Amino acid sequence: MILEITRDLVKELSKIEIPKDIKKAVFLQVENLKLSAEIGKKKLKFSEEKAEKLGIKPPLLQIALNSSASMMYDWDDYLFAGHTGHSAVFTALALGEEFKIPEGKIMRAIFIGNEIGGRFGILTLIGPLNGQMMTHIHGIISATITEYLIGKIDNIPKRICSYISNPHFIHFEGFMGGETKVFTASFPIVQGVISSLFDVRENQYSEEGFMRIFSWNDFSEDTIKTIFSPDFFLTRTLMIKKYPGCAYVLPQIECALKIKRKIEENFERFDIDCIKEIEVEYSIIPALLDVISSRYLDFSSHIPAQFSTYGAVALALCDKNFTPETYEKVRSHKNSILKIISKIKTKHNTKYTRKILEKVSDSFPFLYGEKPPSVKNILKAISHSHIKISHLLKEGVFIIPALITNRIKTERKIKDDFEFIFPAKVKIQYKDLLLEEEAISHSAPAISEDAEKNIQEKREIVIEKA
Structure with a gap:
C-alpha cells in the first residue's frame, strides 16, 4: 500500500507548480551539498585508477564519490525527517548530466526526492535508525529519482520494493566510530539506482518486513495516507547548517565560541588552564548522543566528535572558529581537548x-x-x-x-512551516568571571536569508583552501 501511494504522490508532484520558496530551498540545497562534497573530497581517499579498471564510470562514479565526500564533516542540510540531500541532489545531478536532462526536471527530481525521502523518514523516525543514520531512505530516494528521470513513474513501486527487500542498516560502530560513516548514503544510493536494472515482480511481503524492522510506530492506513498527501511540502522544513557537525551539538558549539570571544575581549588571551568549570544544559537528544558517542571518542578519528557535546565544545574552545579543519585537530590537540573535557559537566534540561x-x-x-x-x-x-x-x-x-x-492532540492538520530547535545553554567559569550563552538552533531555514549567509561563509572557506 505504501509503495502505491508513493507512486501516486510522485505523479502529483511531477505536475504541480512548485512554489517559489521551495524552488529557492532546492537551489540552496544544491549549492550547499556541492560545497560539502568539495570539502570532503580533500580528506577522502579515492582510487580513480581502480574505478576505471572495474568499469565504474559516470553517473554511478559521481554519485558514489560525491555522496560519500559530502558526509565527511557532517556539514550537510536536513529536513523533517532525514538528511535527504545526499541522495536527492547527487542522484539527480549525475543522472541529469549523463542523460542531458533539462535543469527544470533535475530540480524537480531533487524536490521529489526530498518529499519521498522525508515521508519515509517520518514513517521510520521512531525506530532503530534516526537522523543521518537513516541509511534506508537514500536507496528509496535514488530508486524513485532514477525512475522519474530515466524510467517510468508507474515502475516506482517495483523499484522501491526491490530495494527495501534488502535495505541497508548501519550500526552505531560503523556510523560514529570512524570514517566508514561516509558510506551511510552512498552505498544505499548506488543500490537504489541499480534496482532499476531488474524487472522482477513485486514481493507483497517486502513492505511488511521493511516496516517491521525500521518502524516502531503503529500507523493506521489513514495516517499513512495523510503522511503521503501532497498537501504539504517537507522541503519547506529544510535547514542549512552554519557549522560542520551534528545539528544536535551546533548550539553548544555556537555558545562556546561566543563565550570564548567574550573572554578574549576581557583578557589578553584565552588560556584553557584558567577554565574552572563548564556546564552545558541540553535536551534529552544530545544527552543520549553523548552516552552513545562516548564509546568511540578515542581520538583515532574526528567522526565521534561530530556527535559529542564534550568533544565539540572542547574543539570549539581550541580554535578561533569552527570549520572542517577544527576536526583535524582531534589528534594534535588531544591533551588540550582532554583537559577541557575533564571540566565539562552536562545536565538534561x-x-x-x-x-x-x-x-x-x-x-x-x-x-x-x-x-x-x-x-x-x-x-x-x-x-x-x-x-x-x-x-x-x-x-x-x-x-x-x-x-x-x-x-492526544492527533486531530490537527500537518503544518510545513516547522522549524527545528535544539535548545542549549553553556556556562563557563573562567578565573573569577562567569559567562553564559544560550542558543535555540544554529541551522537556518533554507528559505531564509541566514541560510544564504551560511552558504556564503562556507563558500569562502572552500575558496580559501583551494
Missing part, C-alpha cells in the same frame, strides 16, 4: 526537551503514534542503543507527561 516535543507535535501531531509503543519495541530501542535502563529512567521520566499530552 527537561524544559528544552518539552519544547522540542511540543514543537514537533504541533506540526506533525501523528508522530508519536496512535497508541503507545509496545514493550517489545521499547526493549528493542534500549538494546539497540546500548543505553542503560537506569539512564533512560532518570532522564525519560520527565518527558512522559509531555508525550501523553501530545499524543
Whole structure:
C-alpha cells in the first residue's frame, strides 16, 4: 500500500507548480551539498585508477564519490525527517548530466526526492535508525529519482520494493566510530539506482518486513495516507547548517565560541588552564548522543566528535572558529581537548526537551503514534542503543507527561512551516568571571536569508583552501 501511494504522490508532484520558496530551498540545497562534497573530497581517499579498471564510470562514479565526500564533516542540510540531500541532489545531478536532462526536471527530481525521502523518514523516525543514520531512505530516494528521470513513474513501486527487500542498516560502530560513516548514503544510493536494472515482480511481503524492522510506530492506513498527501511540502522544513557537525551539538558549539570571544575581549588571551568549570544544559537528544558517542571518542578519528557535546565544545574552545579543519585537530590537540573535557559537566534540561516535543507535535501531531509503543519495541530501542535502563529512567521520566499530552492532540492538520530547535545553554567559569550563552538552533531555514549567509561563509572557506 505504501509503495502505491508513493507512486501516486510522485505523479502529483511531477505536475504541480512548485512554489517559489521551495524552488529557492532546492537551489540552496544544491549549492550547499556541492560545497560539502568539495570539502570532503580533500580528506577522502579515492582510487580513480581502480574505478576505471572495474568499469565504474559516470553517473554511478559521481554519485558514489560525491555522496560519500559530502558526509565527511557532517556539514550537510536536513529536513523533517532525514538528511535527504545526499541522495536527492547527487542522484539527480549525475543522472541529469549523463542523460542531458533539462535543469527544470533535475530540480524537480531533487524536490521529489526530498518529499519521498522525508515521508519515509517520518514513517521510520521512531525506530532503530534516526537522523543521518537513516541509511534506508537514500536507496528509496535514488530508486524513485532514477525512475522519474530515466524510467517510468508507474515502475516506482517495483523499484522501491526491490530495494527495501534488502535495505541497508548501519550500526552505531560503523556510523560514529570512524570514517566508514561516509558510506551511510552512498552505498544505499548506488543500490537504489541499480534496482532499476531488474524487472522482477513485486514481493507483497517486502513492505511488511521493511516496516517491521525500521518502524516502531503503529500507523493506521489513514495516517499513512495523510503522511503521503501532497498537501504539504517537507522541503519547506529544510535547514542549512552554519557549522560542520551534528545539528544536535551546533548550539553548544555556537555558545562556546561566543563565550570564548567574550573572554578574549576581557583578557589578553584565552588560556584553557584558567577554565574552572563548564556546564552545558541540553535536551534529552544530545544527552543520549553523548552516552552513545562516548564509546568511540578515542581520538583515532574526528567522526565521534561530530556527535559529542564534550568533544565539540572542547574543539570549539581550541580554535578561533569552527570549520572542517577544527576536526583535524582531534589528534594534535588531544591533551588540550582532554583537559577541557575533564571540566565539562552536562545536565538534561527537561524544559528544552518539552519544547522540542511540543514543537514537533504541533506540526506533525501523528508522530508519536496512535497508541503507545509496545514493550517489545521499547526493549528493542534500549538494546539497540546500548543505553542503560537506569539512564533512560532518570532522564525519560520527565518527558512522559509531555508525550501523553501530545499524543492526544492527533486531530490537527500537518503544518510545513516547522522549524527545528535544539535548545542549549553553556556556562563557563573562567578565573573569577562567569559567562553564559544560550542558543535555540544554529541551522537556518533554507528559505531564509541566514541560510544564504551560511552558504556564503562556507563558500569562502572552500575558496580559501583551494
